[in-house]
Amino acid sequence: MSARILVVGGGLAGLLAARRHQRAGHRVVLLEAEDRLGGAVAELALPGAGDLALNAGAEAYSTASGAVDALVAQLGLADRVVSPREGLGSRIVSAAGVHRAPAGALLGVPSRPLAADVRAVLGWPGALRAALEPLLPARVGARPGATVAETVGRRMGRRVLERLVAPIVGGVHSAEPAELELAAASPQLATGLAEHGSLVRTVRRLRGGGRRGDAGRTAGASAGTRVHALAPTMAALPAALREELLAGGGIVRTGVEVTGLDREGEPWRVRTARGEQLEADRLVLACPPDTARSLLAGAAPEIAEAIPETPSAAVRLVALVLDAPALDSHPSGTGALVAPGTPGIRAKALTHASAKWEHVERALREALPSAASPHLVRLSYGRPGEQLPGREEIVDLALADASAILGTPLTRSRLADSAVIDWDRAMRRPRPGHRAALDALATLLEARDDLELVGSWRAGTGLDAIVRADEARAAAAQAPQTTPISPTTPTEGTPR
Numbered sequence: 104m105s106a107r108i109l110v111v112g113g114g115l116a117g118l119l120a121a122r123r124h125q126r127a128g129h130r131v132v133l134l135e136a137e138d139r140l141g142g143a144v145a146e147l148a149l150p151g152a153g154d155l156a157l158n159a160g161a162e163a164y165s166t167a168s169g170a171v172d173a174l175v176a177q178l179g180l181a182d183r184v185v186s187p188r189e190g191l192g193s194r195i196v197s198a199a200g201v202h203r204a205p206a207g208a209l210l211g212v213p214s215r216p217l218a219a220d221v222r223a224v225l226g227w228p229g230a231l232r233a234a235l236e237p238l239l240p241a242r243v244g245a246r247p248g249a250t251v252a253e254t255v256g257r258r259m260g261r262r263v264l265e266r267l268v269a270p271i272v273g274g275v276h277s278a279e280p281a282e283l284e285l286a287a288a289s290p291q292l293a294t295g296l297a298e299h300g301s302l303v304r305t306v307r308r309l310r311g312g313g314r315r316g317d318a319g320r321t322a323g324a325s326a327g328t329r330v331h332a333l334a335p336t337m338a339a340l341p342a343a344l345r346e347e348l349l350a351g352g353g354i355v356r357t358g359v360e361v362t363g364l365d366r367e368g369e370p371w372r373v374r375t376a377r378g379e380q381l382e383a384d385r386l387v388l389a390c391p392p393d394t395a396r397s398l399l400a401g402a403a404p405e406i407a408e409a410i411p412e413t414p415s416a417a418v419r420l421v422a423l424v425l426d427a428p429a430l431d432s433h434p435s436g437t438g439a440l441v442a443p444g445t446p447g448i449r450a451k452a453l454t455h456a457s458a459k460w461e462h463v464e465r466a467l468r469e470a471l472p473s474a475a476s477p478h479l480v481r482l483s484y485g486r487p488g489e490q491l492p493g494r495e496e497i498v499d500l501a502l503a504d505a506s507a508i509l510g511t512p513l514t515r516s517r518l519a520d521s522a523v524i525d526w527d528r529a530m531r532r533p534r535p536g537h538r539a540a541l542d543a544l545a546t547l548l549e550a551r552d553d554l555e556l557v558g559s560w561r562a563g564t565g566l567d568a569i570v571r572a573d574e575a576r577a578a579a580a581q582a583p584q585t586t587p588i589s590p591t592t593p594t595e596g597t598p599r
Contacts, residue, residue, distance in 0.1 A: 106130070107130050108384070108385050109132050109134070109381060109385075110124075111387065112133075112135060112387075112389030112558070113141070114141065114558070115141065115570075116573070117133060117389030118133070118140065118341055118345065119573040120389055120557050120576075121344075121348055121353060122348060125348060125351050125353050126351075127580065130353075131354070132353070133355045134359045134361055135356070135357045136358070140345055141338060142341075144160055145160045146335075146337070147422070147524065149422070155471075156466075157336065157481075158456075159420070160337075160529065161337055161565075162332060162337060162481075163330040163332040163337070164337075165329060165565055165566070165567040167329060168567055170571045170574060171567050175333065178340070179343065183333045183339055184332075185332050185333070185460060186331055187459050188460070191459070194438070194508075195266065195267065195440055197266040198266075198444070198445060201508065204440070205218065207307075207310040207311060209289065209309055211263070211268035212259065212267070212306050213267065214306040214307040216234040217231075221233070221267075224266050225266060225267070229261075232259070233262075236303050237301040239301075241296065241297070241300030243258055244257035244258045249535070250280065250282065250284055251264075251268060251283050251284070251288055255280065256280075264280060270442045273441075273451045274440040274441070275440075277485055279443075279488075282487065284537045287538050290563070291305070292305060295308065334462040359375050359377065361373055362374050364401070366402040369384070370382045370383055371384070371385075371386045371402075384553065385552070386554050386555070387554075387557060388556050388557070391528050393413075403554065406544070406554065409547050411533070411534070411536070411560075412534060413532065413560045414534075415528040415529075415531060415532075416531065417485050418529065418530055419483070419492065419494075419497065419526075420481060421481065421483075421498060421522070422521060423501060423518060424467070424471070424519040424521065425480060425518060426471070426476060426477055426478075426519055427511070434511065435455060435508055437458055438454035438455050439452065439508050441453070449484065449492065450484055451484060452482065453481070453508050455478070455509070456479040456481055458478070467479060480505050482505060484497065494523050498518075501521075531560045533560075541561060544561075557576075
């Protein structure tokens with residue numbers, strides 16, 4: 104029988120939930136408080152660069168599971184899929200300098216600690232210490248709820264933690280290793296350690312060992328290359344989801360903030376800031392966890408109390424359009440992740456978008472035909488406990504940081520245009536115990552069929568994780584579910 108479904112939140116998770124319920128034959132209404140859909144999947148036009156459209160948030164998605172590629176094909180967007188330029192790789196920047204990111208790693212944990220690319224970053228002492236990890240008892244650093252720092256530091260040593268893992272945790276998860284639960288950051292590593300007794304053995308099984316192929320290229324490519332994107336920007340994805348919803352008779356409303364919920368018998372009653380009261384048989388909250396907790400406090404207090412505290416991490420991005428022939432050689436490959444405390448660099452990540460994506464390079468040349476060598480570089484700021492650089496000073500800071508990372512002077516004389524983009528609530532930092540809290544929440548939600556909570560705070564970081572979580576819910580609706588839906592593996596290599 105057709106049910107009335109109301110989805111609160113129009114990010115990717117909300118759009119997918121609305122699509123799933125619509126495909127199941129239900130009537131769907133989606134409400135989004137902002138004036139656009141897509142959440143962290145957004146685009147921005149640069150007037151000073153011929154209205155060039157660039158990714159203002161997520162720039163790519165992991166291809167590891169194939170889930171997003173399959174979704175893209177279903178939405179008729181397969182002809183827009185693009186791959187990164189081959190052969191460039193990414194870089195790790197630390198006190199040891201700028202080095203190519205070791206191949207065949209997961210969350211920075213190397214599959215072969217004595218490989219040349221790992222030794223270049225760690226030095227022989229750090230590499231030898233890491234190579235001893237498979238000899239340690241499986242229990243070392245493996246307590247339930249252990250942080251990334253606790254597990255990796257105890258098993259792999261300080262240099263692996265500081266020079267390989269911390270840059271990824273900061274650049275991708277906007278968190279500190281000492282505050283981020285390993286099971287939330289990488290369920291694969293946590294599960295693999297329990298099954299195989301070693302982080303190194305786990306990564307070898309998952310990444311293929313990082314051995315050199317016949318052509319001299321590494322079999323285990325760096326994380327930043329195991330991705331796809333959509334041209335011209337990733338905003339094509341939420342746009343296609345919206346069009347499918349509307350074509351199927353769904354209602355999509357933006358600029359509508361939900362302010363309250365009531366659940367006294369049937370149905371749900373949803374109040375908006377416009378003074379409206381809407382009714383629904385099933386409610387899907389695709390909003391941040393703190394918003395969901397606040398909305399449910401009166402209507403479903405047991406569920407509200409079970410939502411784990413997941414602090415948001417403010418991120419400030421700076422996009423630089425440069426006319427810089429020195430960057431034609433792509434000196435840092437597709438980009439770089441920066442270890443905390445690296446002297447002279449405050450940015451936590453840099454993406455050389457026009458090096459990574461050939462369609463971006465072509466778009467730049469079309470938008471700036473008079474430029475000799477146009478390039479698009481994006482840097483991100485916002486480490487935990489660190490105040491964001493001011494908007495007035497951040498462009499000059501970004502130019503200085505890009506100069507240090509890319510190894511060439513970049514001044515305002517090279518700058519064609521710039522943009523500063525703030526994301527205040529898009530990134531979440533799961534605390535120790537997050538995975539267990541999510542499992543307990545899932546058990547509570549299984550007992551009722553009128554409420555659903557979705558979002559990256561449950562699924563994990565990255566578009567692939569969100570899509571897979573939605574697929575798991577679709578499968579659970581078709582067959583009896585025996586285990587709670589657990590967080591999935593986050594995407595690596597897409598700094599924010």
